[in-house]
Amino acid sequence: MDMIPTLIAAATTTALTVLFGWLGARPSNPAKGPRMAPWRPLMMATAVATMLLAAHALNLLGFKTGDPRY
Template identity: 35%
Template sequence: MELTTTLIILGVCAAGFAFSAWRTSRPSDPIKGPRLIPWTSLAILFGMGALLMLVHVANIAGIETGQGRF
């Protein structure tokens, strides 16, 4: 995958994480009814995606991650 595509996905995941974390931190409103979107789970998934894309950017930059061969 190219660097441009990786950075776009990283930006989307970071923005999704920030929005989901903000929605998770808001207090619930029983008058409006239950929350139908699992914001905590979405924040975890977006955060994991952003972390994976950061590792991928590091690999593109030449930093070897994972088990190296000696």
């Protein structure tokens, strides 16, 4: 994947991480019933995807990430 699609995907996953964090931090409303979406695990999954995309962008810029033996 080239740099532009990587940055677009990183921006998208960052925005989703913030959105899911905000939705997960809202107080529960027992009158409306239980929340049916697991916002916190979704936030963590998109945060991991953001970190992986950041490492990929650094590799595209020429920085070496990962095990130095390879």
